[in-house]
Amino acid sequence: MQLQSESNxxxxxxxxxxxxxxxxxxxxxxxxxxxxxxxxxxxxxxQAAAEITADALRTLTGLNDARPDPMAFLNGADGAGKPDDAPEVVIIGTGGRQHLLPAHVIAPLLRVGIGIEAMSTEAAARTYNILMSEGRRVLVALLPNQETA
Incomplete structure (x- = not known):
């Protein structure tokens, strides 16, 4: 399906x-x-929604590279830092069907204030394009739809 007739x-x-x-x-x-x-x-x-781990999301967003916040304990946080260029929201396209991600997988992003949504790849592509056109700091990860036999 074609989404955009013109693109920047x-x-x-x-x-x-x-x-x-x-x-x-x-x-x-x-x-x-x-x-x-x-x-x-x-x-x-x-390669598949079942392979998405907390580590994969931390790598995707650059949280693994962020410097720890030594004062985070004052807010009850675990000290994980957030990069200055971190996205506001991460959208995960999980292929032809929506696969919700377990709470323990998305928790590291939520703890540092990065929103995350998992949806079908089609919905993720449309949502990304809208947020991107609004000037939002969005990051998208897309798994292609797999052909069904």
């Missing part, structure tokens, strides 16, 4: 998707990807 080449826009592919700025990808409105399109090592 300066911003990463999901322009189409279908069985086994995701198209960003008119370039087709047959593997999982993640990206923000600006910057490069990255290959995501996760």
């Amino acid at each position: 080449p300066a911003l990463n826009t999901v322009t189409a998707y279908g069985e086994g592919y995701i198209e960003i700025n008119r370039v087709s990808y047959a593997h999982p990807v993640y990206f923000a409105p600006e910057g490069e399109i990255h290959t995501w090592q996760v």
Whole structure:
């Protein structure tokens, strides 16, 4: 399905998707990807929704690279820092069907104030495009829909 008839080449826009592919700025990808409105399109090592772990989400958002907050204990936090360029929200496209992520998987992002939503890849692509066009700091990770036999 084509989403955008026109796209701004300066911003990463999901322009189409279908069985086994995701198209960003008119370039087709047959593997999982993640990206923000600006910057490069990255290959995501996760191949299925069941493989999404807290560590995978921390890596995706850069939380593993953030410096710990030594005063976090005052707020009851665990000291995990949030990068200055961290997204406001992370959208996970889980393929052809929505797969909700367990609470323990999303907890590290929620603790530092990053929202996270899991939905079908089609819904995630549309939601990302809307948030991106509003100028929001959004990060999206998309698993292509797998062909069914």
